[in-house]
Structure formats: structure tokens, C-alpha cells
Amino acid sequence: MASKNKRMRMNWQVPASKMSHQTFNPIRNIVDTMKLTPHPDKEMIALSIGDPTVFNNLPIPEHINQCIVNKVQGQKHNGYNPSIGYEDSREAVAKYSCTPGRPLTAKDVILTGGCSMALDLCICVLANPGQTILVPRPGFSIYKTLAESHGILVKTYNLQPEKNWEIDLDHLESLIDDTTATILINNPSNPCGSVFSRNHLLSILELAKRHKIPIIADEIYEHFVFSGNQYHSLGSLSDDVPILSCSGLTKRFLVPGWRLGWVVIHDRHDAFHEVRSGLLRLSQRLLGPNSIVQAALPEILSGTPQHFFEETLHYVEENAKNFFQRISRIPGLRPVEPQGAMYMMIGIDIDHFPGIKDDVDFTERLVKEQSVFCLPAKCFQFPNFFRIVLTIPKVKVSTACDRIEEFCQQHYKATLTNGTGSHSS
Numbered sequence: 001m002a003s004k005n006k007r008m009r010m011n012w013q014v015p016a017s018k019m020s021h022q023t024f025n026p027i028r029n030i031v032d033t034m035k036l037t038p039h040p041d042k043e044m045i046a047l048s049i050g051d052p053t054v055f056n057n058l059p060i061p062e063h064i065n066q067c068i069v070n071k072v073q074g075q076k077h078n079g080y081n082p083s084i085g086y087e088d089s090r091e092a093v094a095k096y097s098c099t100p101g102r103p104l105t106a107k108d109v110i111l112t113g114g115c116s117m118a119l120d121l122c123i124c125v126l127a128n129p130g131q132t133i134l135v136p137r138p139g140f141s142i143y144k145t146l147a148e149s150h151g152i153l154v155k156t157y158n159l160q161p162e163k164n165w166e167i168d169l170d171h172l173e174s175l176i177d178d179t180t181a182t183i184l185i186n187n188p189s190n191p192c193g194s195v196f197s198r199n200h201l202l203s204i205l206e207l208a209k210r211h212k213i214p215i216i217a218d219e220i221y222e223h224f225v226f227s228g229n230q231y232h233s234l235g236s237l238s239d240d241v242p243i244l245s246c247s248g249l250t251k252r253f254l255v256p257g258w259r260l261g262w263v264v265i266h267d268r269h270d271a272f273h274e275v276r277s278g279l280l281r282l283s284q285r286l287l288g289p290n291s292i293v294q295a296a297l298p299e300i301l302s303g304t305p306q307h308f309f310e311e312t313l314h315y316v317e318e319n320a321k322n323f324f325q326r327i328s329r330i331p332g333l334r335p336v337e338p339q340g341a342m343y344m345m346i347g348i349d350i351d352h353f354p355g356i357k358d359d360v361d362f363t364e365r366l367v368k369e370q371s372v373f374c375l376p377a378k379c380f381q382f383p384n385f386f387r388i389v390l391t392i393p394k395v396k397v398s399t400a401c402d403r404i405e406e407f408c409q410q411h412y413k414a415t416l417t418n419g420t421g422s423h424s425s
């Protein structure tokens with residue numbers, strides 16, 4: 001017989017936990033409900049997938065492959081590794097991430113399963129359920145997914161397309177209150193393809209310093225910047241504000257499936273004394289990345305030839321230029337020229353496309369009529385824009401542009417129905 005305190009289940013309806021109900025990826029919710037039926041006579045061109053390996057057009061150098069093969073064959077790394085990662089691998093990340101005058105050592109690094117896990121550790125170590133984190137809009141959706149699954153609240157601060165997606169600092173500051181646990185900065189940006197200037201980063205640091213708020217820097221696209229732009233890590237510029245920087249091999253080394261990321265602790269004034277041990281405890285939940293990739297990390301970071309990075313960047317930058325030149329000539333579209341990362345955002349003058357409701361409708365119809373799939377920026381909480389990925393094979397760029405142009409020619413109306421060329425409602 002069941003004791004008094006035990007509840008007997010009467011059937012096999014097993015409830016899912018509160019955490020699982022709170023976990024929600026807005027991109028999936030939008031994309032999975034979109035009607036994506038391509039034109040039957042046109043081969044699909046996906047400009048939507050942020051995985052640079054899908055088209056097989058950007059191979060990794062033999063050196064990187066060989067580092068993994070050597071570790072597999074050496075048979076020395078089949079066991080458990082320390083939860084924060086092997087010491088020499090962490091030391092290698094410290095060396096890779098430090099900048100003049102700002103030394104880092106292995107104790108400032110935690111290896112993680114991709115940048116996503118790094119972000120999860122950082123959000124969890126800085127915020128309690130009920131506290132708030134401030135994230136960019138438009139921004140990568142995982143911040144919200146991770147935070148809300150733990151009961152942490154999210155507020156979005158505005159990025160400004162007309163200012164190369166710089167942060168509206170007044171808006172950011174207006175969101176800060178007693179519940180603010182951290183500000184998350186993503187530079188270079190997905191989905192914007194923007195790269196913040198040194199001055200802008202210094203202004204962000206100044207604001208964080210005034211309010212004594214630590215920063216999580218999502219720097220997974222570090223060094224991925226086009227000519228004429230310079231990348232500065234927040235850690236390299238910060239004298240006072242403590243920063244947890246998240247990055248990894250995913251984008252620059254073109255191996256997203258290897259799930260090798262890291263947190264770099266840029267402490268200032270010993271502000272992160274407690275956070276360091278918090279991160280250590282949190283790392284013990286899931287034990288970090290695969291031991292073989294970890295073990296190969298020092299050689300990958302030190303031995304990957306510079307020309308590989310340059311060639312990849314050149315490839316993506318050329319695609320960016322070609323897309324931008326073509327799309328900026330299409331009436332009804334307003335591309336924002338990217339400065340780095342792998343994406344470009346394109347504004348839609350939606351009022352000039354009668355019968356098309358919004359960016360989701362626009363992108364669905366682009367698939368139906370032209371078999372070109374772009375991600376509606378509603379996925380990044382920024383309606384009436386869409387995002388394209390710049391890593392696609394070169395030969396597909398002009399076909400994609402031809403089709404986007406034809407689509408717009410068919411739907412764009414220069415004069416609105418009220419004849420004013422301005423909003424009719």
C-alpha cells in the first residue's frame with residue numbers, strides 16, 4: 001500500500017519538467033511553421049543555414065585533420081579529461097586569446113562543448129532565476145533560449161541598422177535596473193555581420209563600468225572581419241569591467257560539428273573571484289568537449305597556416321561584396337553592408353510590396369516562386385528584414401541575386417495605392 005506522502009500515478013502520462021517547458025528556440029518555432037515549398041523547376045538555394053560546411057566549398061587544411069588523426073592513433077586521450085579541460089589545451093587558448101599587456105594563463109580558461117555551452121555556463125554563473133540579462137536585438141536566439149530555460153529573464157537592447165548596427169547606448173542604459181545581472185555583447189555579430197569600432201566598444205565598457213555590470217562577450221566570430229575593419233576583443237580594451245568571453249573553433253576554423261568552445265575569464269580587480277569557482281562547479285555537470293579534439297587543440301591553434309584564415313575571409317568577403325552590390329540596386333530592398341562574420345541583413349520596404357504581409361510572408365513566397373530560402377529576421381526579433389548567409393559557393397551567388405531581383409520586380413510597386421509613396425495606413 002502507498003504511504004501517506006507518496007502519490008500513486010494512475011496512468012502512464014509522464015509530465016515533462018518545468019525546465020523543458022521553459023526551453024524554447026524561437027527560430028525553430030518560426031521556421032518549422034513556415035510553408036516552404038520550392039518552385040518545382042528551380043533548384044533550391046538555401047541562404048539560411050549558418051553552417052559553413054554544408055556546401056563543401058570551404059575545406060579545412062590537412063594540418064587540422066592530421067592533428068585529430070595523430071591524437072586518435074596515439075591512444076593517450078581515450079579517458080576522462082578534467083571538467084574544465086586539459087591544462088595544456090587551456091594554456092594554448094590563453095596564449096591564443098591574450099593581447100599585449102593583458103596576460104592570460106590556463107587558469108583563465110574553461111573548455112566547453114562549443115560556444116553555446118560556454119554561453120550557458122556564463123549566463124548561469126552570473127544570473128539567478130528572476131534576474132535579467134540584456135541581449136541585442138536583432139540577436140542570436142540562443143541567449144534567450146538558454147536564459148529562459150533557467151528562469152532568467154531577458155530584455156533586448158536595440159541595434160541601429162543606420163549606424164552599422166551600433167548599440168543604441170541610451171536604450172541599453174534605460175533597461176538597466178536592480179535585476180540586471182549582465183550585459184551580453186555579440187561582436188562580430190550574427191545576424192548583422194557588423195564589427196564594432198574601438199570607440200564604440202570603449203563606450204560600452206564605460207557604460208558597464210558606471211553601473212558595475214559584468215559583460216558576457218560572445219566573440220565566436222573573433223578575427224572574422226573584412227578589409228578596412230579591425231577586430232578588438234572586449235577583454236583587450238577593458239581596464240575595469242570584468243568580462244567572460246565565449247568563443248571556440250566553430251567558425252574561424254570551420255568545424256562547428258567538433259563542438260570545441262571556451263570561456264576566457266578577463267578578470268579585473270579580482271571581481272570574478274567567486275565566479276571562477278562557480279564556473280568550475282558548473283563545468284562539473286557536463287565535463288566539457290570531446291577529449292580527442294581537446295588534446296589536438298594546442299597544435300590546431302598554433303599550427304594552422306595563416307593563409308587558410310586569409311583565404312576563407314577573402315572568399316566570404318567577395319561573396320559579401322557581390323551580394324551587396326547586386327542587392328543594393330534592387331528597388332524595395334535595403335541591404336546593410338557587412339563588415340565581418342558570415343551574414344548580411346537586408347531590409348524590406350514592406351509597404352511597397354502590396355499583398356505581402358511581413359518578412360515571413362516575403363521569405364515564404366521567395367521560396368515558392370524562386371526556390372531561394374532566406375531567414376526572416378523575425379527569428380532575431382527584427383521584423384521586415386531578412387538574413388542571408390555569405391558562405392555559399394560563389395557560383396550560386398549570381399543565380400540567387402537574379403532570382404531575388406526577379407521576385408522583387410514582380411511584386412514591388414514604386415507608388416503606393418494612395419499615390420503618395422508613403423504609408424497608406
Ligand SMILES: Cc1ncc(COP(=O)(O)O)c(C=O)c1O
Pocket residue numbers: 050113114115116117140186189190218220248250256259260261
Ligand atoms: C553569435 C553566435 N554565438 C554562438 C554560436 C554557437 O556556436 P557553437 O556552434 O560553437 O555552439 C553561434 C552559432 O551560429 C553564433 O552565431
